[in-house]
Amino acid sequence: MDSRKHRRTADNRNGYEIVKELTSELMRIKEKIAYLVDNHFGAWFEKRKEVERELSDSQDMFCVCGRLATGIHEMNCQRFRNKVNSETVKRLVHLLPKA
Ligand SMILES: [Zn+2]
Numbered sequence: 001m002d003s004r005k006h007r008r009t010a011d012n013r014n015g016y017e018i019v020k021e022l023t024s025e026l027m028r029i030k031e032k033i034a035y036l037v038d039n040h041f042g043a044w045f046e047k048r049k050e051v052e053r054e055l056s057d058s059q060d061m062f063c064v065c066g067r068l069a070t071g072i073h074e075m076n077c078q079r080f081r082n083k084v085n086s087e088t089v090k091r092l093v094h095l096l097p098k099a
Contacts, residue, residue, distance in 0.1 A: 048088045
């Protein structure tokens with residue numbers, strides 16, 4: 001019932017805390033990918049291919065990074081790959097161990 005305290009916490013969030021949060025989110029995704037690759041490689045591989053195709057089809061001219069979205073570019077683009085990875089993790093969340 002202490003909503004004032006919650007609001008104060010939110011207001012006090014500074015850049016450092018936000019970056020820290022984003023970084024730990026990134027690490028969590030990496031851990032999840034590692035778990036999926038180790039334990040459900042087939043599912044990870046198939047789903048990732050599916051997501052990659054889907055996201056690639058959904059970008060018409062430009063990639064998430066702003067460059068021209070050619071097939072070769074997407075294969076090498078870290079931002080595109082990150083997007084594919086995190087979307088794949090999201091779709092395979094049922095295979096992850098319960099926290
Ligand atoms: Zn790109």
